[in-house]
Every structure is written in C-alpha cells, then in structure tokens.
Amino acid sequence: MKKIAIGILCAVACTSAVNAQSVVKGTSTRSAVETLMRDTKPSLDLDTTMTPAQFAQWKKRMSEEMTRLMRHPNAPVAPPVMVAQAQRDGYRIEKWNSFPLPETVVPYYVLIPDGVNKNNPAPAVLCVPGFGQTKELVAGERAGNYTLEGEPDSVLRKAAMAVHFAKEGLVAVAVDNPSFGELSDNGVNDYLVTSRFLLELGWSYLGLASWQDKVILDWMKTQPEINKDRLIVCGFSLGTEPLMALGLMDDSIYAFVYNDFLCRTRERALVMNKPDANGRRGFPNSDEHLIPEFLTVFDFPDIVAALAPRPVICTEGGMDRDFKIISKAYDIAGAPEAFEYHHYAKYADPANRQYLDTLPSGLDRNEFFRLANVDSPNHYFKMEWILPWVRTLLAGDRSKK
Amino acid sequence: MKKIAIGILCAVACTSAVNAQSVVKGTSTRSAVETLMRDTKPSLDLDTTMTPAQFAQWKKRMSEEMTRLMRHPNAPVAPPVMVAQAQRDGYRIEKWNSFPLPETVVPYYVLIPDGVNKNNPAPAVLCVPGFGQTKELVAGERAGNYTLEGEPDSVLRKAAMAVHFAKEGLVAVAVDNPSFGELSDNGVNDYLVTSRFLLELGWSYLGLASWQDKVILDWMKTQPEINKDRLIVCGFSLGTEPLMALGLMDDSIYAFVYNDFLCRTRERALVMNKPDANGRRGFPNSDEHLIPEFLTVFDFPDIVAALAPRPVICTEGGMDRDFKIISKAYDIAGAPEAFEYHHYAKYADPANRQYLDTLPSGLDRNEFFRLANVDSPNHYFKMEWILPWVRTLLAGDRSKK
Numbered sequence A, B: 001m002k003k004i005a006i007g008i009l010c011a012v013a014c015t016s017a018v019n020a021q022s023v024v025k026g027t028s029t030r031s032a033v034e035t036l037m038r039d040t041k042p043s044l045d046l047d048t049t050m051t052p053a054q055f056a057q058w059k060k061r062m063s064e065e066m067t068r069l070m071r072h073p074n075a076p077v078a079p080p081v082m083v084a085q086a087q088r089d090g091y092r093i094e095k096w097n098s099f100p101l102p103e104t105v106v107p108y109y110v111l112i113p114d115g116v117n118k119n120n121p122a123p124a125v126l127c128v129p130g131f132g133q134t135k136e137l138v139a140g141e142r143a144g145n146y147t148l149e150g151e152p153d154s155v156l157r158k159a160a161m162a163v164h165f166a167k168e169g170l171v172a173v174a175v176d177n178p179s180f181g182e183l184s185d186n187g188v189n190d191y192l193v194t195s196r197f198l199l200e201l202g203w204s205y206l207g208l209a210s211w212q213d214k215v216i217l218d219w220m221k222t223q224p225e226i227n228k229d230r231l232i233v234c235g236f237s238l239g240t241e242p243l244m245a246l247g248l249m250d251d252s253i254y255a256f257v258y259n260d261f262l263c264r265t266r267e268r269a270l271v272m273n274k275p276d277a278n279g280r281r282g283f284p285n286s287d288e289h290l291i292p293e294f295l296t297v298f299d300f301p302d303i304v305a306a307l308a309p310r311p312v313i314c315t316e317g318g319m320d321r322d323f324k325i326i327s328k329a330y331d332i333a334g335a336p337e338a339f340e341y342h343h344y345a346k347y348a349d350p351a352n353r354q355y356l357d358t359l360p361s362g363l364d365r366n367e368f369f370r371l372a373n374v375d376s377p378n379h380y381f382k383m384e385w386i387l388p389w390v391r392t393l394l395a396g397d398r399s400k401k
Helices: A017-023 A029-039 A052-070 A135-139 A161-167 A191-200 A205-220 A237-249 A265-271 A300-305 A320-332 A365-371 A383-400 B017-023 B029-039 B052-070 B135-139 B161-167 B191-200 B205-220 B237-249 B265-271 B300-305 B320-332 B365-371 B383-400
Strands: A002-006 A010-014 A078-088 A091-099 A106-113 A122-128 A171-174 A226-236 A255-259 A312-314 A339-341 B002-006 B010-014 B078-088 B091-099 B106-113 B122-128 B171-174 B226-236 B255-259 B312-314 B339-341
Touching (some): A029 A265, A052 A205, A052 A237, A052 A300, A052 A320, A078 A205, A091 A161, A091 A205, A122 A161, A122 A205, A122 A383, A135 A161, A135 A171, A191 A205, A191 B029, A205 A226, A226 A383, A237 A255, A237 A300, A300 A320, A312 A383, A320 A339, B052 B300, B052 B320, B078 B106, B091 B161, B106 B135, B106 B161, B106 B205, B122 B161, B122 B237, B135 B161, B135 B171, B161 B171, B161 B226, B205 B226, B205 B237, B237 B255, B300 B320, B312 B383, B320 B339
Parallel strands (some): A122 A171, A122 A226, A226 A255, A255 A312, A312 A339, B122 B226, B226 B255, B255 B312, B312 B339
Antiparallel strands (some): B002 B010, B078 B091, B091 B106, B106 B171
16 A cells, blocks of 8 residues: 555545556545545544654644634624623623624623622633533523523523533633524525524634634633633534634643543544435535535544643533543643543443444444434433532632632 | 634634624624625635736646645545546547556546547546536536447437537537546436545535546646647536636646636625525535535636736626626736626627626525626526637637647
8 A cells, every 4th residue: 555645634545556457446426435435544643552742742743733724713802792691590692793704793791699709709600502502501591592681591401501601610611612502594594504694714613612612712821700611512413613613723622521422523524424225425524514624633532632731521422432442641741530421321231332443334324323223312521520529620729728 | 894814724703802892783793704705805815906916926826726736635546547438420439447546546537539539639628517517428428338238328418518619629528527427326417426535525515526627637738649738628507616726726727617606606605695485594505516615815806817817717697797807817917808708698698787896685595696787597508609719719729729
C-alpha cells in the first residue's frame, strides 16, 4: 500500500499503479468513497501508549487542529446587552443579546440563583440544547415566549437543564443552536440551508454554533456574579458538539457534561451501510454535522480523551472500548478519577452489553444502536447522574468557604 | 465596515465592535449567513480594466486556486484497459476501464470515426453528461447495456453528444459523472451520499468528477489516434463544472463547449430567497454542487473568462452583463473572436431579454430564470450551434492537410 494525498490535506491509502486492477471491486462511486474514508485514518487518533509528555504534546495538536477547523472570526464583537429580566422561583432570569456576526443578534438567558451576586459569586454552566430544542425549554420558559413576560413553563421538565443547575446554586446560561427557536427563520428551522450557506463559505454549522457559544462563554468570564475558574459546559445531544470544540480550544473551561451516547462518527458512517428497501445506502446524519476534514483529524472519543485531566461526565454510554481508551488517557494525565461515565439503564448491567473492538459492516440504524449499547428512546437529560456529579465536583470549593 | 477573517481562509465584512447593535436586523441565522455570503466578495472577481500582463497573472492565480480547491490525488494511476469494442455506423466504439481511485473501476467509451487511426489522427472531444444522464446516452448506446453487445440505441438523440462529434470526424470520449449510470450503487443514483462522504474527507463531488475526467483526458493525450493539440472538452449542464475545473488546471486543452446557461452561482443563492408556501427559504441546488470556499474565490463567469484566449462556445445564454465581461476578457487576451455565445431561441431577439446589472433579492426559481433569460424547458444539447462552431474551429487544420 502506498500513500497518496488528496490535495494538500487529506491523505488516503492507495494501491500502487502497477497492481490497481487486481484489487478492483466494482464501479460504484458509493463504494469508492467508502473505501477512501476507510483508508483515511484520523491523523491524531489517540495512542494510549503515550507518555505524559507526549500526551501533553498531542493535546496541543488536538487544540490547534480544532482551532483550525472551527475557523472562528478573529475580530472583536460588541458586548452583550441585557434586554429583559424577571424573578422566578429561587432565581432571577435575565435575557441578553449578543452580536457574534454582522447585522445579527443572538439572544440568551442567564439564570442567577437567589443570593448569588458580585460579593457571592457562583460557579456557572453554559447549557447547549439538543436538536430541535430551544433555550426556552432549557431555561424553563414557555415555548415561543421570547420576552420573559408572564409565567414560566408550568412544569419543570427534564430538558430544563439551566433550571436544574440554578436550583443547585450555579449561574446557568441557556443558548439556542443556530436556526432553532428564536434563531429560526420566520419560525422555520432551516438548519440544512444555513449549513449549506456556511459550507459554501468554507465554514460549518458547528463552526458557527461554537463561535456563538464562545462569544457567550467569554462574556460569562467577565461577569462578577460568576466564578470564572469554575465554568462548566453542558451539552445535550447536538449540543455536545460545541462543547467538545470549545473544550479543546479553551483551557479555562473547568468541566464538561456530555449528555449523549459516545461514538466514533467515522466508524458509524462506515458500518451503517445496509441498503434500505430501495437499495439505498445512506449516511448516518445530515449536513449540520458536516465539518469538512474533521474526521480526517480526530473523532469524538479522541476529543473527550484530550479534555483530560479536566472533569468530564458521559451520561448515555456507548462502547466500553471507547471508555477504556478515554480512561487510559485520564490515567496518563494523572487524573483517573476525573472521568466518569454511565451506560443507559438498559445496559447498566455489564451482562447486557456488547463488547466489540470493531463493528461489522452492513448495519442499519437499529443494529448499530444495539451493538453500540444505545437505548435511543431513553435519550434525555440525565439529571439523576449529573446533579450528584456537580455536587461532588464543587463540594471542595464549598467546604473551603 | 471592517474586515474580519473566518479562520485563515474566508474573509467576511463585519461591522466594527462599537456599532454592531445599530445595524442589527434580527435573530434569523438564515439571514445572518446570507449576510456573511453577501459580504464575502470573491477574492479573484474579474476586473475588466486589467492590462494583458495583469490578466495573465490573474489567470495564473485562478489556475492555482482551482488546483487547490479540486484537491486531486498526486499519485500515478494504473493505465486504462480496453475491455470491449464494436463497430457502429461510421465509427468503432471501444469500452475502456480507468482506475482513478483504489479498488474502483471507472469505465468510459471511445468512439473512433472510420478512417481515423495512428497514421491519420483526429481532434478529440471529452463529453461530460448532465445530471442523471449516462455515458450510454452520450455514446448512443442502449440504457443499461454496459457490454456493447447487440445493437446501439435505435434513435440518434440530441443528447448523444459523442455520436454527433464522431460523425463530424472527431474521436469522442463519453464518461459518466460519479454515482450515475454504471457508477451508481446497485442502480441507485446516490450522488448526495457520495457527496457527503467526499465532503467529510475535505474533498467534493466536483473534485472527484474532475479527477475522474482528468485521468481519462490524460489518457487521451497518449493515444496515437488522437491529435493531442486539438482536445476539446464538452460539458452539458452538470458536466460544465468539470469542464471549467479542468480548463483552469490544464493549459493543453484546446477549446470548450459550455452547454448550459451561464450564471453567477453566488448571486443566485443570494437572490433566490423567496419563502415558499411554508415560509422556507431554500438554496438553489444540492450538495453535489458544493465545493467549500469555491464561491469565496471565483464564480463561473470568472472561470470562463480565464479560459481566454482559448475558444469557448456558450450555448444557452444567461445575462448579457456576464457575456460582456467575458468578451472584455477575450479582448484583453487579444482573441475577441474566440468567444462565441448564443441565447435560448426564446431570448434570441434582444428585445425579449432582460438587461440587469444586478438581480433583485426575493426571487423564486421561475422569476430568477426569467430575469436571467433562461428557458429551462429548452435545456438540451445544442448541436445546431456546436457542430458549425466545431467545423469552423477545425477548418484551419483541415485546409492545411
């Protein structure tokens, strides 16, 4: 096997010129591009035999590559402005407008527990919702009510991450993902069209999402009510992606809540290739997840591993293979206790789990989920794991007070 | 207005930090990304006031940028192999297999007019079909018959470009676009999935399509029956895209047939933004046309202009504005007669055409077509323009014989 390069960036394995015909499999372009992806191993794949010094160097490269891929603008932005506030049960909620892009406002909510102020600052958490969710849902406000007028949501939902954290004493910030909720276009969630515009410009949905979140995170560091040494980023589902991007790019984030199952996206694309009833072999997700070149550099387990030694909790399982290598990274970083993970209840008993080192090709979505220990109907914000973890994490600070 | 940069490559205009709020339009991410695209002028936009020396320098940069964006592999490929042949009425047809990627075969047809051989070589044309068309259609063979066994297509169709050229005395090569026809996946034309795989790898559908065509074009240059100084590339619709990529990257191509209407893709995305009945504002094409960063560098009229002084025929009109600047480029290059263009019959009379310098925003597809002088129901291979053009183009060579 001989290496060739696609342009300057993307290296693929190639049969040499003399024996190309002998391994020809067929004429399907779909199969050809699958082979290209299979032969393109991520350049920063985690090597668990690294020394601590090598691990530190690898983390630096992970951070540099994430910074390159996210392509954040490098100009200053206007400071956010508070536009509304209201008292809720146990906390004050404020609405702020940020200005991450020209001619555009990106609003967010800040939930400040009663008793927290500049003389008594608190840890803070940036809450990033999942696909189709809104900052109103996350902040316990009524759907579509962008003014804070009237009553909040009548029930405390599991997805109301920010409320759960505020009741725990943290300042909680709730944001929208691009194109959802208040960021939708006349009420249309057109994330695919916005993704397309961004991709045309050499940017990406995640690049924009993480940029919007970074602007707000940087603002959080300036707020006197917030202890900027105790910033947590909490992502649910789609929201775990900006979490990971910001995690690699910003050393000052203290800890991370990863509320989704963990998987290798590249592997999933390569094995979830069972033809449907029409003979069509698909792709496991849509363009809001597309970051050109991302999977040629790293995959999500590598990124979580590169957060070591900072505390991370993964709440919806995945393959033990991946948790093992992340745990090994935390060992190398000298903080084995800082990585915590939980499987779905259905797979909590080790006897119920699959233990594969590689997934077989030819899976459909359900088969993939089964082999990856994923119980997708029970995909929700797991406060039963997260709140005790937060309490333990911050217990040291509180005992010092 | 102050320039900021998205990462290292994509420059966007931005309001400065101090006045961002004053120009805020709203919270729609869709509007935000449209603004980003509007503010991102293509870096190599044609300047018709250039001197010939500046024009030559600009062409060099156009070529370098296209080479960068197409990301062709840099390894040698195995030589193509002939796998079948048959005699047809006035020409011999051969089927060849090429090997542009690992484990993959890409077949193509070669039509050699009777009397053409290594002692009597002929000009040649690479024929690239449109969306959903196949090399069989282009080569006058029966749909789905990949063996050359039995009879050819019973009628001579307009789309049978290669047959029309062979009957004109040229060696004609017919290829498939990726994921269509024999390159489909078990008969499924899954161009969106293959595009997605390629984009994940930092490549693109056009990058692959132009690479496949380049491998075949380079092979054509080695064939003794072909006069390699008289290579024409002919694209219909989707097939005009590889034509333009190869045109910038390969100075040895002699002339080009651009069989589609000419338009500025970036402008089209910016103005074709009328909400549909559901309030959704779309994007004018799908992911097989997505080349990240492409529209930040140039647009199609710029590319055609950069082919000057080589002969080009555009057969399906567009906006006179664009033809005027391309004509100016041919003036600068000292070859005003080498650029020929025709409008759709419906718009052949100048009194029937729109003459806009800029298109208004808020158009739907039909309104865009009307203002851009496009008669889409009459989108077909215009042999009535192309064959006389080819005859004139090659008349000089023939009179020398």
